[in-house]
Amino acid sequence: MKTLVWVEHEGGAVKDATLSAVTAASKLGEVHLLVAGEGVSGVAEAAAKIAGVGKVHVADDSAFGHALAENVAPLIVELMGHHDAFVAPATSNGKNIAPRVAALLDVMQLSDILSVESADTFTRPIYAGNAIATVQSKDAKLVMTVRGTAFEKAASEGGAGAVEAVASTGDKGISSFVSAEIAKLERPELTSAKIIVSGGRALKDSETFEATIFPLADKLGAAVGASRAAVDAGYVPNDYQVGQTGKIVAPEVYVAIGISGAIQHLAGMKDSKTIIAINKDEDAPIFQVADIGLVGDLFKVVPELTEKL
Numbered sequence: 001m002k003t004l005v006w007v008e009h010e011g012g013a014v015k016d017a018t019l020s021a022v023t024a025a026s027k028l029g030e031v032h033l034l035v036a037g038e039g040v041s042g043v044a045e046a047a048a049k050i051a052g053v054g055k056v057h058v059a060d061d062s063a064f065g066h067a068l069a070e071n072v073a074p075l076i077v078e079l080m081g082h083h084d085a086f087v088a089p090a091t092s093n094g095k096n097i098a099p100r101v102a103a104l105l106d107v108m109q110l111s112d113i114l115s116v117e118s119a120d121t122f123t124r125p126i127y128a129g130n131a132i133a134t135v136q137s138k139d140a141k142l143v144m145t146v147r148g149t150a151f152e153k154a155a156s157e158g159g160a161g162a163v164e165a166v167a168s169t170g171d172k173g174i175s176s177f178v179s180a181e182i183a184k185l186e187r188p189e190l191t192s193a194k195i196i197v198s199g200g201r202a203l204k205d206s207e208t209f210e211a212t213i214f215p216l217a218d219k220l221g222a223a224v225g226a227s228r229a230a231v232d233a234g235y236v237p238n239d240y241q242v243g244q245t246g247k248i249v250a251p252e253v254y255v256a257i258g259i260s261g262a263i264q265h266l267a268g269m270k271d272s273k274t275i276i277a278i279n280k281d282e283d284a285p286i287f288q289v290a291d292i293g294l295v296g297d298l299f300k301v302v303p304e305l306t307e308k309l
Helices: 016-026 041-048 069-082 092-105 206-220 228-232 263-269 298-308
Strands: 002-006 030-037 053-060 085-089 109-113 121-126 131-136 142-146 162-165 195-199 223-226 253-257 274-279 292-295
Touching (some): 002 069, 016 085, 016 142, 092 109, 274 298
Parallel strands (some): 002 030, 030 053, 195 223, 253 274
16 A cells, blocks of 8 residues: 655755654555655755655656645645555644645545544544544545654654655646735744644733743743633743643643633643643643642742742
8 A cells, every 4th residue: 555645844954744744654564755846955855864764756846845735735646546545644734735736636525533442443532532533444545644742753764765756747727826924933932842832812912921921931841832812812822822722732742831722722631641730720621631630820930930930
């Protein structure tokens, strides 16, 4: 069984989400990668070194420069003539591309898979992760997105995949790139950080959030996250949001400060290795998943903790 994996890349580097997708794909059989973009020879070389990769298909064309799904999907469908499954990381790009591929192939998409049970059977979360469904596909071609936190990352070195150029399917003229406003973070990226410090609505406002959360995160070398309530209240940009409608994370340590623990938020972080919760409400749902819980006033506890680190 041959599986084609969409390579998520940025700034000439392969993103970690791709490595998790490769691990998932390797459970199905032979793994091929697709690197699409403009000036991506360096990305292709890096992708070829990923352990377990047999072949890297490279489509170098300005039409793929911004990963517009309307242009990328037809390219993938063309390659699916020689592949049995298509796998994409469950990132914004992956979730934009995969449904279009499934529609063009006239198959059902398997979204956000957590495990590969067999060649046609998988598990995925439902009800914000409160239940796990086992699903079986009878389609001739499989199209799926992979939850990165559910699979170990494949080694980025040690592979020797063959690099092969593929013909571009060109610009379909359906959509066009206008502009992008990229948030530049001085701290680690949320989805790859080993430590995350997150704040909730209890932080009152953006100034208080920054004064309380940022110093602790800096001391720990951590990424900064936030609950949906904090983002909706304007404390921080939505790039910081952790949860079902934000980023799904699973760091070594997750520190939840002033976060009650709504189901939506828990769905995005409950797979963290160690969860530390600080909240003045001892009945807050966050304590049900926390490994370490501290009941107290965050405005006293957090500065004291930061000072002693």
